[in-house]
Amino acid sequence: MLDLLAKPLTWANFGIMLAFAVLFLLLILGYVTYAIYFERKVIGWMQFRYGPNRTGPLGLLQTVADVLKLLIKEDTIPKKADRELFILAPAITFVPAFAALATFPFAKNWQFADLNVGLLYYAALSSISTIGIVLGGWASNNKYSLLGGMRSAAQMISYEIPLVMSMVGVILMTGSLNLRKIVEAQGNWFWEWNFLPQIIGFFVFIVAAISELNRTPFDLPEAESELVAGYHVEYSGFRFAFFMLAEYVYTFAIAALTTVLFLGGWHAPFPFLDFIPGILWFLIKMSFCVFFMFWLRATLPRVRVDQLMGLGWKLLLPLALANIFITAIVKELLR
Amino acid sequence: MIRTEELLLNVGPQHPSTHGVLRIIVKLDGEIITEAIPVIGYLHRGTEKLAEDLTYTQIIPYTDRMDYVSAMTNNYVICHAVETLMQLEVPERAQYLRLIVMELQRIASHLVWWGTYLLDIGALSPFLFAFKDREIIINLFNELCGARLTYNYMRVGGVKWDAPEGWIQKVRDFVTHMREQLKTYDNLVSGNEIFLARIKGIGKYTAEEAINYGLSGANLRCTGVKWDLRKDMPYGIYDRFEFDVPVGQNGDCYDRYIIRLEEIRQSLRILEQAVEQFPEGEIMGKVPRVIRPPEGEVYVRIESPRGEIGCHIVSKGKDKPYRLKFRRPSFVNLQILPKLLVGQPMANMITILGGVDIVLGEVDC
Numbered sequence: 001m002l003d004l005l006a007k008p009l010t011w012a013n014f015g016i017m018l019a020f021a022v023l024f025l026l027l028i029l030g031y032v033t034y035a036i037y038f039e040r041k042v043i044g045w046m047q048f049r050y051g052p053n054r055t056g057p058l059g060l061l062q063t064v065a066d067v068l069k070l071l072i073k074e075d076t077i078p079k080k081a082d083r084e085l086f087i088l089a090p091a092i093t094f095v096p097a098f099a100a101l102a103t104f105p106f107a108k109n110w111q112f113a114d115l116n117v118g119l120l121y122y123a124a125l126s127s128i129s130t131i132g133i134v135l136g137g138w139a140s141n142n143k144y145s146l147l148g149g150m151r152s153a154a155q156m157i158s159y160e161i162p163l164v165m166s167m168v169g170v171i172l173m174t175g176s177l178n179l180r181k182i183v184e185a186q187g188n189w190f191w192e193w194n195f196l197p198q199i200i201g202f203f204v205f206i207v208a209a210i211s212e213l214n215r216t217p218f219d220l221p222e223a224e225s226e227l228v229a230g231y232h233v234e235y236s237g238f239r240f241a242f243f244m245l246a247e248y249v250y251t252f253a254i255a256a257l258t259t260v261l262f263l264g265g266w267h268a269p270f271p272f273l274d275f276i277p278g279i280l281w282f283l284i285k286m287s288f289c290v291f292f293m294f295w296l297r298a299t300l301p302r303v304r305v306d307q308l309m310g311l312g313w314k315l316l317l318p319l320a321l322a323n324i325f326i327t328a329i330v331k332e333l334l335r
Numbered sequence: 336m337i338r339t340e341e342l343l344l345n346v347g348p349q350h351p352s353t354h355g356v357l358r359i360i361v362k363l364d365g366e367i368i369t370e371a372i373p374v375i376g377y378l379h380r381g382t383e384k385l386a387e388d389l390t391y392t393q394i395i396p397y398t399d400r401m402d403y404v405s406a407m408t409n410n411y412v413i414c415h416a417v418e419t420l421m422q423l424e425v426p427e428r429a430q431y432l433r434l435i436v437m438e439l440q441r442i443a444s445h446l447v448w449w450g451t452y453l454l455d456i457g458a459l460s461p462f463l464f465a466f467k468d469r470e471i472i473i474n475l476f477n478e479l480c481g482a483r484l485t486y487n488y489m490r491v492g493g494v495k496w497d498a499p500e501g502w503i504q505k506v507r508d509f510v511t512h513m514r515e516q517l518k519t520y521d522n523l524v525s526g527n528e529i530f531l532a533r534i535k536g537i538g539k540y541t542a543e544e545a546i547n548y549g550l551s552g553a554n555l556r557c558t559g560v561k562w563d564l565r566k567d568m569p570y571g572i573y574d575r576f577e578f579d580v581p582v583g584q585n586g587d588c589y590d591r592y593i594i595r596l597e598e599i600r601q602s603l604r605i606l607e608q609a610v611e612q613f614p615e616g617e618i619m620g621k622v623p624r625v626i627r628p629p630e631g632e633v634y635v636r637i638e639s640p641r642g643e644i645g646c647h648i649v650s651k652g653k654d655k656p657y658r659l660k661f662r663r664p665s666f667v668n669l670q671i672l673p674k675l676l677v678g679q680p681m682a683n684m685i686t687i688l689g690g691v692d693i694v695l696g697e698v699d700c
């Protein structure tokens with residue numbers, strides 16, 4: 001794949017790239033389908049339930065059925081909504097979600113764009129999605145969704161900064177923003193991965209990332225018990241599906257990013273396990289991260305919006321800054 | 336300058352956290368509530384007026400529908416009122432059966448509260464945990480009287496059904512099981528930092544305020560007032576049992592939470608003693624076929640899971656009450672809500688409302 005990216009852009013190469021892109025898109029959609037299934041199963045097991053088990057063998061077609069149902073639903077737009085923005089908002093949310101995936105190195109040679117500013121690209125694109133949520137909340141002309149949208153904006157500002165700051169430690173250790181180089185810089189033994197030397201950064205990153213995803217315990221923009229459904233209260237049918245799709249693609253993205261930045265990407269935990277292909281290691285680590293998010297959803301209650309701000313500004317940001325400081329000093333001393 | 340406006344938000348009657356059909360009109364300044372007006376009456380059925388055209392036995396199923404989470408205590412309050420008016424003697428076995436089902440009901444009711452309260456705060460799993468354990472109680476009731484929610488179990492002078500074979504043993508097993516489960520509950524939830532941050536110091540009021548508003552149950556005891564009718568004005572056979580009345584100090588949602596969990600433990604203690612002493616004998620006293628209380632008035636009150644439920648009967652010596660009035664704890668407890676909500680963020684509204692523990696069937700009656 002990497003060789004392909006280096007080649008000149010002819011029609012043939014473009015065709016191959018396009019084919020790969022479509023394949024990747026389908027894979028992601030497949031992931032989303034079964035991530036939802038997996039989430040429902042995991043939470044079900046944690047709550048003495050079976051989870052979906054009726055549609056298809058073992059309930060495997062449940063999500064497919066759900067999506068189909070959403071697609072054939074009537075597309076309603078509230079009369080007093082801001083029509084253009086209402087239609088635009090789901091697109092603004094889900095397009096960056098897919099675009100942000102392009103830079104992830106899934107294995108040594110599996111990468112769709114070898115950007116030197118890969119990390120920055122991800123951080124920049126993923127924050128666009130929030131604009132979609134705010135817009136959706138605003139354009140619905142519903143008080144609950146307005147509150148949800150505004151919460152989302154406040155949450156993004158409080159958490160985007162610690163998130164990016166927590167990545168800086170990793171960047172300092174690697175000396176590059178290129179995601180592939182970040183993985184390569186992490187060693188072959190699992191204690192050489194970034195999560196141990198960057199333990200503070202890792203902690204800040206996980207908390208900020210879950211908040212970025214709007215997932216429990218930071219699902220304030222949706223906050224079912226307070227705001228009914230928050231920003232997407234007026235959305236139905238496939239527009240609603242787009243929001244959900246974006247949310248689950250982001251679980252993929254954050255899990256992949258955690259793997260790349262802190263868990264050694266495609267590296268095996270021990271060098272003698274190298275005979276197992278790197279892509280498998282990547283998927284195993286990523287699945288664990290995804291499972292972790294689902295696990296939290298079944299476990300934790302929701303924080304209050306002002307507590308969330310306090311956590312972001314008063315705890316995570318200073319921690320992330322301290323982490324940068326310590327990393328820089330240690331790096332300088334070791335040189 | 337940015338022009339700002341107050342946001343008038345209509346919460347309910349269809350809202351996931353209003354526990355039924357309560358409507359609260361809130362004025363919001365950003366996320367801060369500046370005014371809150373609860374609107375009740377969506378579930379009003381006129382039970383008290385309907386009762387004037389019903390014989391005393393016919394009223395009992397109507398009380399099931401008031402506080403449908405705790406139907407047994409409602410059954411008891413009407414039967415107890417009529418029995419007091421007629422000075423009827425209730426057989427021992429019936430007394431014990433009544434006490435056992437009422438304490439089981441208290442546990443079931445607190446479990447529903449526990450699950451839904453955490454659901455309000457955003458934790459999904461405790462709800463399922465609580466309902467799994469409540470299901471055991473519901474099944475016990477089902478075995479006893481054939482209903483799972485609206486039991487219509489008690490009669491004036493006793494109870495309708497005797498305990499089937501092995502039922503008492505099942506109650507005994509449940510007590511052991513529930514003790515273990517409560518430890519799990521504490522492990523899972525009570526120490527959770529996020530949860531504690533959400534409920535500690537929220538919805539505070541003083542003992543004086545609580546008394547002035549007429550609050551009862553855990554809502555009163557959380558302020559440190561040790562007032563439990565089972566202890567202070569014993570009815571039935573409650574004076575024979577040993578149990579503590581848990582009280583709080585701060586009068587916040589956290590104290591209410593701890594008190595309710597502790598009340599489950601105390602109910603288990605009562606149950607344990609009751610099943611040991613469970614006597615043989617009749618389940619119905621000597622009651623005339625048509626119940627005609629003598630002319631007069633009576634007011635009785637008992638401790639329901641939600642607080643003090645009272646029943647006032649004015650009898651003219653007929654087989655139907657001349658007037659009937661229920662003092663419903665949910666209705667009274669709800670009255671402090673507007674005061675508590677002012678100045679709180681939207682998220683605390685749910686915490687405070689959930690902490691009051693209302694059942695809309697009882698609020699609207």
